[in-house]
Amino acid sequence: MATMKDLRGDVSTWCPGCGHFSIMAGIQKAIIELGYEPHEFAIISGIGCSGKVSEYIRSNGFHTIHGRSLPVAQGVKIGNPELKVIASGGDGDGYGIGLGHFVHASRRNIDMSYFVMDNSIYGLTKGQTSPRSEHGFTTKAGTSSNKEYPVDPVATSIVNGATFVAQAYSGNIKELSTILKRAIEHRGFSHVNIFSPCVTFNKVNTYDFYKEHLTIAEKPFATRDEAVAAIRENNGLITGILFEELRDDFQAKLGIDFDMQSLESGEMDEQLLSSIQAKFQV
Amino acid sequence: MREAVEWMVGGQQGEGVDSTGELFAKALVKHGYSVSTYKQFMSRIKGGHSNFKLNATKERNYYPGDQVDILLCLDNESLLKNEPFLAERAVVIQEGTETSVLLHQGESDYDLLTVPMKSLAKELGNAMVQNMIAIGISSALLDLPKELLHSFIRNVYGKKGDDIVRLNIDALQKGYELTDEYLPHRISPLGAAELTDQLFISGNEATGYGSLMAGCRFLSAYPITPASEIMEWLAKELPAVGGTVMQVEDEIAGICFAIGANYSGVRAMTSTSGPGLSLKTEALGMAGMSEVPIVIVNSQRGGPSTGLPTKHEQSDLQQMIYGTHGEIPRMVLYPATIEDAFYLAAESFNLAEKYQCPVIVALDLGLSMNKMTVPSFDAKRVAIDRGKLLSDKEAAAFGEEFFSRYRLTEDGISPRPKPGMEKAIHLTSSNEHSEDGYITEDPEIRTKMMTKRLEKVRHALIDEPFKLQSSDGIEPEYADVLLVGTGSTYGAIAEAMKRLNSENGETHAHLHLQQLYPLPQDQLQPLFENKRIITIENNYTGQLLNLLKQHFPIHDRSDAILQFDGNPFFVETLITKMRKAVS
Ligand SMILES: Cc1ncc(C[n+]2csc(CCOP(=O)(O)OP(=O)(O)O)c2C)c(N)n1
Ligand code: SF4
Ligand SMILES: [Mg+2]
Numbered sequence: 001m002a003t004m005k006d007l008r009g010d011v012s013t014w015c016p017g018c019g020h021f022s023i024m025a026g027i028q029k030a031i032i033e034l035g036y037e038p039h040e041f042a043i044i045s046g047i048g049c050s051g052k053v054s055e056y057i058r059s060n061g062f063h064t065i066h067g068r069s070l071p072v073a074q075g076v077k078i079g080n081p082e083l084k085v086i087a088s089g090g091d092g093d094g095y096g097i098g099l100g101h102f103v104h105a106s107r108r109n110i111d112m113s114y115f116v117m118d119n120s121i122y123g124l125t126k127g128q129t130s131p132r133s134e135h136g137f138t139t140k141a142g143t144s145s146n147k148e149y150p151v152d153p154v155a156t157s158i159v160n161g162a163t164f165v166a167q168a169y170s171g172n173i174k175e176l177s178t179i180l181k182r183a184i185e186h187r188g189f190s191h192v193n194i195f196s197p198c199v200t201f202n203k204v205n206t207y208d209f210y211k212e213h214l215t216i217a218e219k220p221f222a223t224r225d226e227a228v229a230a231i232r233e234n235n236g237l238i239t240g241i242l243f244e245e246l247r248d249d250f251q252a253k254l255g256i257d258f259d260m261q262s263l264e265s266g267e268m269d270e271q272l273l274s275s276i277q278a279k280f281q282v
Numbered sequence: 283m284r285e286a287v288e289w290m291v292g293g294q295q296g297e298g299v300d301s302t303g304e305l306f307a308k309a310l311v312k313h314g315y316s317v318s319t320y321k322q323f324m325s326r327i328k329g330g331h332s333n334f335k336l337n338a339t340k341e342r343n344y345y346p347g348d349q350v351d352i353l354l355c356l357d358n359e360s361l362l363k364n365e366p367f368l369a370e371r372a373v374v375i376q377e378g379t380e381t382s383v384l385l386h387q388g389e390s391d392y393d394l395l396t397v398p399m400k401s402l403a404k405e406l407g408n409a410m411v412q413n414m415i416a417i418g419i420s421s422a423l424l425d426l427p428k429e430l431l432h433s434f435i436r437n438v439y440g441k442k443g444d445d446i447v448r449l450n451i452d453a454l455q456k457g458y459e460l461t462d463e464y465l466p467h468r469i470s471p472l473g474a475a476e477l478t479d480q481l482f483i484s485g486n487e488a489t490g491y492g493s494l495m496a497g498c499r500f501l502s503a504y505p506i507t508p509a510s511e512i513m514e515w516l517a518k519e520l521p522a523v524g525g526t527v528m529q530v531e532d533e534i535a536g537i538c539f540a541i542g543a544n545y546s547g548v549r550a551m552t553s554t555s556g557p558g559l560s561l562k563t564e565a566l567g568m569a570g571m572s573e574v575p576i577v578i579v580n581s582q583r584g585g586p587s588t589g590l591p592t593k594h595e596q597s598d599l600q601q602m603i604y605g606t607h608g609e610i611p612r613m614v615l616y617p618a619t620i621e622d623a624f625y626l627a628a629e630s631f632n633l634a635e636k637y638q639c640p641v642i643v644a645l646d647l648g649l650s651m652n653k654m655t656v657p658s659f660d661a662k663r664v665a666i667d668r669g670k671l672l673s674d675k676e677a678a679a680f681g682e683e684f685f686s687r688y689r690l691t692e693d694g695i696s697p698r699p700k701p702g703m704e705k706a707i708h709l710t711s712s713n714e715h716s717e718d719g720y721i722t723e724d725p726e727i728r729t730k731m732m733t734k735r736l737e738k739v740r741h742a743l744i745d746e747p748f749k750l751q752s753s754d755g756i757e758p759e760y761a762d763v764l765l766v767g768t769g770s771t772y773g774a775i776a777e778a779m780k781r782l783n784s785e786n787g788e789t790h791a792h793l794h795l796q797q798l799y800p801l802p803q804d805q806l807q808p809l810f811e812n813k814r815i816i817t818i819e820n821n822y823t824g825q826l827l828n829l830l831k832q833h834f835p836i837h838d839r840s841d842a843i844l845q846f847d848g849n850p851f852f853v854e855t856l857i858t859k860m861r862k863a864v865s
Contacts, residue, residue: 060701071535075542104531259524260499268661280481
């Protein structure tokens, strides 16, 4: 059985106290407790402080580009359905530059997980407002208050067809790791938005803020509508598994007898060549 | 007796212009001819003039021709638009109220047969067979054996039942009768030719087919003219071999899905046109930096921006060679013919895996969307070579806790495990990294890694990096003028050179580049000494010439013949411009 040590990758450069640490630990714990080995996973991350998670966990990692972890990760899963695939990144990465991919991944339902480290700020670029920053949010640098309203990530994935949607908080490790385990084991696209305080740049969405405002949903809501209503009622500040549904994942729906991995060096398949060639003969 | 024919059908889009053209083209292929075609169409679904042109010759040709011997007009615009291209004593067949023939005298004389094809078709039982009457008239003018056409009618309409087959055969017969009655003096038999073992295939299909044969099992893309057919063709063919196509949300996803699949160890590709390539350029850099193989097909159309979506151009050369920030290893290949598209597509997957970098296969609308006869493909010509992709056992033999994905090696290419291998956990990264994949900003490592990546492809060479020919028996090196092209201009340049050489004192050679990047400088060097260089390109700025100028001191003896009106070159235009450029 793998240990925490087996899952330790490069030395972290996150600020002490950064919420991302607990999320990484939660992922590592989930892998161990579910009885997997590090090589069975591929962790595909975007760019941001959060994006470094693929380097800090010792597993197969792909540190991609800003906003594109989801399309790369889905391609990995299509290529090798045996791999357990996790895409991960920040709120800017996922709900700003990568928002389009997020909506489409939700409705596509490929069997993989997407863990977003939501600190409601652009951490790596030093504290600009993110698409998750509150209305009226003023940055540390004093940029005038945010005139926009934040993206609602969990309602978005729910209304767009994701089959497992949860929200968690990096300050509540127990709940977090339970949710991550369930998300990893869910067959289909699982989205977990994780509140992850940025201790350096976000002075609003702090540990204290979450401690004070978060409500826990004891069990998933029965319908998408009920889940969305509860998210609204709680101003988005609700954790737990919000919605879960079982249906065939994308690859199962294709009903193809996949054979993508077996290709070996050698001659072209002459028989295949001539069977297709017939279609171009007049 | 004819040895060749140039034929065109024109009409409003949605009137079956393409299917009429294709059926007639296939009949000529079956008749043993080499057939090149060109479709003109607009970016709309219904209405607007479109036409389908073909050139059939006994010897292999790569050029749809300048002129029209027989013009079939299903609408009024067809004659208006195409009259200037009519050959001397052409035959024009046009829809009209009454059947009549007249000899039109003007710039060029032609026989104009007016026929109420629509109402004749209705009389036969269905207005839809109007086009079959027209085919009948054309076939009769060439005295093609009726049975030849019957077999196509059975193939195409057999599924729809005997009545429909009968109806079409009657319509064809009607056409033959009309020619016999009104144009007996214009019947000029086209004797059977001897090309057998031919395929009739488009550049897009050949590219998809070559990719599939090379073991490509996944394509992710977003629809765009003129590349969509690659996706559509593979969508039909891949499931049978355990693969699939995904039409994803945008072109960025298109390349990223394919990068993900390649990373997982699958041969995967994306296909697009200029606007899509623009969107893909950041991820193109990721593939270069993270050393993940990928094949990107870019079928060029009229740019910039939305530009001329259904017209031909070759203006993305720079975008393909230089596009993306920073500097990455890559290859840019550009097949000269549809036949080459098959082999180059297949080879590109080997190169992508051998050099672990993006390989861009350039096409253009002329090459992509038009069908041509090509000899049957040879499975022996390209063998699958997966380069330094490791098996479980090979990967385990390194005995590393954490596999060094970016190990520095003699040839700059690192052994590549797949994610999921028990003994080869590794990190792939778009950040600058050290051998283990971890982020680094160390200047020394950075220097080594840049050098590793950029050197590894510097001398890469494909099987046939260029085609070279000259006429009148001169050695290409000793020709006075070197004509240089790339992509679908191949047929027109080859034809122009033939005609020019036989009438002009200067000798010409024709170089057609299939490997644009890295440019095979050493191999090309002897050809670029002393002589005059004329590039022939479908763009405004002379992108090919500029590329050559970067490699050879030809600045005071080179010129470019440029055309960027959305259409491919006519041979006549080329010859006129060449005479000017030479003198
Ligand atoms: C295309 C592109 N645009 C901008 C950037 C600069 N950039 C890097 S990370 C980042 C935002 C990070 O914020 P988030 O995704 O929320 O991650 P966090 O650092 O907060 O964990 C930006 C804008 C980039 N790397 N690429
Ligand atoms: S800047 Fe914020 S998000 Fe980034 S490491 Fe520091 S605390 Fe974490
Ligand atoms: Mg953030």
